[in-house]
Amino acid sequence: xxxxxxxxxxxxxxxxxxxxxxxxxxxxxxxxxxxxxxxxxxxxxxxxxxxxxxxxxxxxxxxxxxxxxxxxxxxxxxxxxxxxxxxxxxxxxxxxxx
Amino acid sequence: xxxxxxxxxxxxxxxxxxxxxxxxxxxxxxxxxxxxxxxxxxxxxxxxxxxxxxxxxxxxxxxxxxxxxxxxxxxxxxxxxxxxxxxxxxxxxxxxxxxxxxxxxxxxxxxxxxxxxxxxxxxxxxxxxxxxxxxxxxxxxxxxxxxxxxxxxxxxxxxxxxxxxxxxxxxxxxxxxxxxxxxxxxxxxx
Numbered sequence: 226x227x228x229x230x231x232x233x234x235x236x237x238x239x240x241x242x243x244x245x246x247x248x249x250x251x252x253x254x255x256x257x258x259x260x261x262x263x264x265x266x267x268x269x270x271x272x273x274x275x276x277x278x279x280x281x282x283x284x285x286x287x288x289x290x291x292x293x294x295x296x297x298x299x300x301x302x303x304x305x306x307x308x309x310x311x312x313x314x315x316x317x318x319x320x321x322x323x
Numbered sequence: 324x325x326x327x328x329x330x331x332x333x334x335x336x337x338x339x340x341x342x343x344x345x346x347x348x349x350x351x352x353x354x355x356x357x358x359x360x361x362x363x364x365x366x367x368x369x370x371x372x373x374x375x376x377x378x379x380x381x382x383x384x385x386x387x388x389x390x391x392x393x394x395x396x397x398x399x400x401x402x403x404x405x406x407x408x409x410x411x412x413x414x415x416x417x418x419x420x421x422x423x424x425x426x427x428x429x430x431x432x433x434x435x436x437x438x439x440x441x442x443x444x445x446x447x448x449x450x451x452x453x454x455x456x457x458x459x460x461x462x463x464x465x466x467x468x469x470x471x472x473x474x475x476x477x478x479x480x481x482x483x484x485x486x487x488x489x490x491x492x493x494x495x496x497x498x499x500x501x502x503x504x505x506x507x508x509x510x511x512x513x
Contacts, residue, residue: 226456233380233400238456240473286473288380288399 227301231284232292232308245281247271248293249313275299279313282306335438335498345444345509347502350490354412355437356405356419360428372418374405383469383482396469396482404480409434437480438498442505443488446512451481451489453508461486475504 227239253259253267272278278298283291295304295314305314338349369377374395375384385394393415394406407415412434419430442450448459454475458464469482477497482490493501 234470237472240456286478287471289402289471290399 229282229294229303230306231287231290232306233288233290234284237284237287241284241286243283243285245283245291248279248281277304281309335495336502339502339506345442345447345450345512347450347505347509348441348443349498349502350439350441352409353434353437353439354407354409354415355432355434356407356412356416357431357433358403358405358419358428359401360403360423360426361401364426364428371422372415374403374419376403378467381468381470383467396480398469398471398480404433436494437492438495438501439490439492440502440505441484441488441490442509444509445487447487447489450505450508450512451491453511454504455479455481457481459483474501477501477504 228236229239229242230236231242250267253264256264259267275298278296280294280296281291282294283289291309292306293309293311293313294306296302297304307314334349336349339347365371365376369375370386373386373391373393375386375393376395376397378384378395378397380397380400383394383396385392387393390408390411392406392408396404396406398404405415405419412432416430416432423430444450451474452459455472457470457472464470464483466483466485469480471478471480473479474481474491474493477493477500479501480490480492482492484490491501491505
């Protein structure tokens with residue numbers, strides 16, 4: 226079973242979690258002032274990388290907290306997890322650690 | 324004047340026995356309060372109305388004994404489930420609300436939402452592991468641990484009272500499923 230390290234609870238089985246899509250997407254402060262194309266891009270355009278991907282995850286059947294995770298979309302390996310509101314860790318140094 | 328509490332409550336389920344060494348027994352009514360408060364707002368004052376809120380995340384802290392037993396399960400960074408005797412819950416609720424009067428918090432009586440079971444016996448951990456994927460080895464889930472997790476398709480709150488003794492708490496409507504699951508798992512335990 227795939228284990229995910231919740232920043233609050235430690236390593237827990239994947240079935241306790243839900244993925245919430247790509248992380249670090251800031252909502253525009255004044256949506257009325259931006260163009261339709263920019264708004265559409267905010268809503269729908271995602272990076273969809275092959276490799277390291279920053280995602281939001283929810284420990285739904287546990288502490289109930291959202292956190293961010295760096296996951297490799299090729300190997301499905303979780304490189305690191307970190308609390309919401311903290312910047313994305315440097316993927317190169319994290320990969321070197323792993 | 325209208326009597327306030329006219330409702331008579333039927334128990335959610337009757338006990339079901341298993342012949343195996345592990346017993347699954349529904350606990351009677353229990354007072355349960357869901358407390359949400361930011362640890363920063365709580366400050367250093369972690370004993371409120373006799374409840375010990377000082378435990379780390381996913382731990383159980385119990386104080387007092389007999390009718391004065393007060394247990395606090397810390398289920399998340401800012402979430403506790405407080406357990407007390409069933410007939411004591413309104414008094415505790417008022418005392419806690421008074422003690423936290425100046426602090427932003429949420430305190431909800433959820434006594435009738437949940438049903439608890441005691442799972443006891445030498446192989447109690449493997450009976451629970453039949454439907455719960457977390458590591459129940461003593462090193463990973465020691466006595467005094469408490470967490471929300473899954474049992475089969477139902478969400479449960481699991482606490483370890485002793486090496487061979489657990490409580491499993493689920494929402495009332497999931498209780499027959501959880502009871503059946505545990506009794507069946509105990510039956511297949513050899």
